[in-house]
Amino acid sequence: MAAAVVWRRGAAWLRSCRANRELPGVPRARGCAGSREVVPTCERYAVRRLPFARLADGDVAFFERLMPGRVITGEEEVKPFNVDWLKSVRGCSQLVLKPQTTAEVSQILRYCHERNLAVNPQGGNTGLVGGSVPVFDEIILSTALMNQIISFDKVLADGSALDCLTSLRKDNTGYDLKQLFIGSEGTLGVITAVSILCPQRPKAVNVAFLGCQSFAKVLETFTTCRAMLGEILSAYEFMDEKCMELVETHLKLSSPVADSPFYVLIETSGSNSTHDEEKLHNFLEQAMASGLVTDGTVATDEKKIKVLWSLRERITEALTHEGYVYKYDISLPVGKLYDLVTDMRARLGQSAKNVVGYGHLGDGNLHLNITAESYSHSLLEAIEPFVYEWTARCSGSISAEHGLGFKKRHFIHYSKPHEAVLLMQQFKAMLDPKGILNPYKTLPSAPDRSTC
Known part of the structure; x- marks a missing residue:
């Protein structure tokens, strides 16, 4: 079932967080995958908060009445929800909500929509949906997308429920809405139930x-x-x-x-x-x-x-022991799959600790990983956008299976034409007109939603 995140501290604390460019009580961080110190997202990527409402005591009281015993307000308890799975960056969300029914999710989103409170969907206990990273908005809702989805129940940004749950394998009546929401990384709605195909276990x-x-x-x-x-x-x-x-x-x-x-x-x-x-x-x-x-x-x-x-x-686990990891999830024509690893090693030389490649050859899916002792902006500039340009020249995809999230959203044009991105932004504006669902993720900022 879905879950959600928000910390109970006031707006003054959040403003102090941004003004000082660090989190109170948290040491300055190198941002290594193996380090205990984690850099605030807004510091590493200079992201600015969109003009959403600030979480108030009345908001927290509403959630506590709605879900007694399932609202997490403790700083230490919320902290894991703010950190991406690689432990490289952290956000400043203030509260964790754990709804158990579609009706509760609907009430949460309706309230947030009316109050203009930002909601950041996550992927349950397995990490953030699509590899997205938390930023610093008030609420994070979590949901898991599974392979072999046949149909789903979903709650839209305004709290309206979309009941499309069925076990039918074939249904070609109208548009296939399932495919629109799969891979949307929580930017269009929150999936609360799924019907999935479960193949028989091989003998x-x-x-x-x-x-x-x-x-x-x-x-x-x-x-x-x-x-x-x-x-x-x-x-x-x-x-x-x-x-x-x-x-x-x-x-x-x-x-x-x-x-x-x-x-x-x-x-x-x-x-x-x-x-x-x-x-x-x-x-x-x-x-x-x-x-x-x-x-x-x-x-x-x-x-x-x-x-x-x-x-x-x-x-992946072994790579985290190497220090900071730059991870890329690429799909390419099979014959070109490893050429990117070879070219990246030649390009980076001694500036990287290791450049490795592995993946699903049958799917043409390469996992390119580059390690360093700690995060280096100059190394990142040597990698990006070179890795995306290389992939685009080979007619590949810059995000094969893990989504664009926060880090790749401005590189979407390397895989999708301008017209396709505009259409995606129109879908987003239609289904989430206030932009409260998983802001800063998947799509580049639309012209009419520039940062404040």
Whole structure:
């Protein structure tokens, strides 16, 4: 269910926060991913607050009457909701609300709409929706978007409820509103319920972890893999040797395949273990005989499968031990996928600690990560907008799966034409005319909503 955020301190405290460019009682921060000190968003990005209303004691009293026992006002309790998941920046929201019904969400948004109070949707316990970062407005509402959404219930900015919940797989009556709201990162409304497709758990799962001597071999292996495994192929992931070094060094994990420039994780999912194992065995024989793969291992039991997946899934965790992380979620034509990593390493040289690449090769999705001891504005300027320009030249997307959030909103034109952005702004103005939902996120500032 949705949840929401707001701290109980007065407007004077907020003004002091902005005037001093830091949070009271919080040490000045380097903004490292592994640091305990976190920089205020308004300091790092010089964002200015739009002319929303200030949270007053009467507002807090209203929420406490509406949701007794589910309004968090303590400074320490609210603090985690203000910090992005990488612990790189923090906002100054003052209160956390935890509604349990669509009716409560509706009343919250109706009240905020009437009072012109800004609301920042978050992603529940998993972090902020779309990777967005908190700024410094009064309220943060949280919601989670899931894959395989069939339909949903949603509450719009003015508090009106949109009941579209159904289990029908096909429904082509009018516009598909679901697709409009999926990926909107809480800027158009708050999802309170979803109907999702839950595929049956496969009876047979196999995982192969392989070593390749070049990215060209990774690509050839992928082509062979799709041809020979076909309907049972459920995942094809890759990572470079720098990623492996990080998980071995910081997390003490051990790779079953040693000294490879690239690693590939292949998962098959099916209903007949004998059939699937035979197909996988034939593929591995072909890959080894043709020199595509130099070494590898296969896991069929659940425990060993989890061990192999951890080498890929815990890369993000290992990166946080390196210091500050500049993260980019890019989609590109598969043949160009790793060229961006190579070009970025050449561009940054010794100014970056590490430049690594990993991701979902089957989706053409690259996770480019650049680490440094601490945040550096000069390093950021060397990365951006170069990374977006490079991606645009290859007809890629600057945000493949995690959304634009706050940090990427002004780069949307690298992936979407001007006319498309204007249409998105029109949708936003129609559904949220006061701009109270997740302000400063996803879309560049419209001409008529310039900062104050």
